[in-house]
Structure formats: C-alpha cells, structure tokens
Amino acid sequence: VGLGIVLVVLGIVGFDAVFTVHQTQLALVLEFGKPVRVVRDPGLQFKVPLIQDVEYFDRRILDLDPPAQEVILADQKRVNVDSFLRYRIVDPLEFKKRAVTESNFSQIFGGRLNAAVRAEVGKILLTDMLSNKRVEVMGRIDSQLKAQASQFGVEVVDVRIGRTDLPPATSQAVYRRMNSERVVQANKLRSEGAKLKAEIQANADRQRTVIL
Secondary structure (H helix, E strand, C coil), rough: CHHHHHHHHHHHHHHEEEEEEECCEEEEECCCCCCEEEEEEEEEEEECHHHHHHEECEEEEEEEECCCCEECCCCCCEEEEEEEEEEEEHHHHHHHHCCCCCHHHHHHHHHHHHHHHHHCCCCCHHHHHHHCHHHHHHHHHHHHHHHHHHCCEEEEEEEEEEEEEHHHHHHHHHHHHHHHHHHHHHHHHHHHHHHHHHHHHHHHHHHHHHHH
C-alpha cells in the first residue's frame, strides 16, 4: 500500500513537472504567482512541480478595437471616429508586469489609442479627412503608439481608422451647406443662361431687321 501511495505521489509530481507549449503560444513560468522566466520554444518543457505554474500567451497578431468616439475637428465639426490596432505580444514577462491580463491591456492601451486619435485628428479640418493629410495623421498616431508599446512588452503591427461618420446634427449642417451651395450654383447657371438667351435673341432680331 505504501509503495502504491509513493508511486501515485511521484506520478502527480512528475505530471506537474512538465508542460507543453504550442507553436502559437508563449509561456510564462510563475513561481508563487511571480513571473520568473519566459519559454519561447514550442514542445515539452519542464518546471519545478507544485511550486511553479505556467501562464500562456498567444504569440499571433491580436486585435484591439476600442469603442468609437466623438472627435471635435479644427473647424469645430464633430465626427465619430472608429479606430483599431493590431499588436503582437513579444515579451510576456513585461506584459505580465505592466498589463497583468489581456483584458486590462485592452482597456489601458485602448484608452491611449483613442487619446492619440483625439489629439491628432482634432488638429485637422473635415475636408482633410478625405485628403493625403489623413495618411500623415495616421503616421503620427502609429509612431506614438509604437513608441509606447515596448513598455508593455508588445509590438504594434498596424494602426487604422476604420470608419469616420458624421453625427446626425453635423450631417444635417453639412447637407444644408451643400444644398445652399448647389442652389447658388444653379441660380448662377440660370442667370448666365438667361443672359446668353437674351443676347442670342437680340442678335437674331438685328439680323432679321437687316434682312427685311
């Protein structure tokens, strides 16, 4: 009986001493809850049984998509901006120290993404969102976030503004302004057409008089 118990205990200890890292994962070995080392190589790995635990992180490209926000532009127009970024965890040890969990990282870094978008997009005009200035703005946002990412042990792969929508009030204001501009343009065309018509009729009347 005693031998059986010893074998069971040894089996439990031996089973707890090994762990497997998938090729899509990074492993962080924790000792009494504190991170001690990172395992990057896939396959069978070893740890101190009963003392150390393992936490796994996805090494593939991940998405961070914070809620859309309203941004006031330089011309005081308001737009709803939906931005997102893609990132990769490259240092699980730093990630664990600074972010603790992926959900906490999404909250912290999502706030930084929205703050950078507000600051940079707020410097341009509404018409700039459809010009090459949009690319310049995205470049500045991308540089800011890549510089901050290393603090969390992550690499920012890409930053994008997915959608930019006008709030209903702004949409109506833009529509009214565009409508007014079209009305002015139409009236100008009508005026020019009436003037040209009058000139043609006057010329025709002169020619008729001469012919008669």
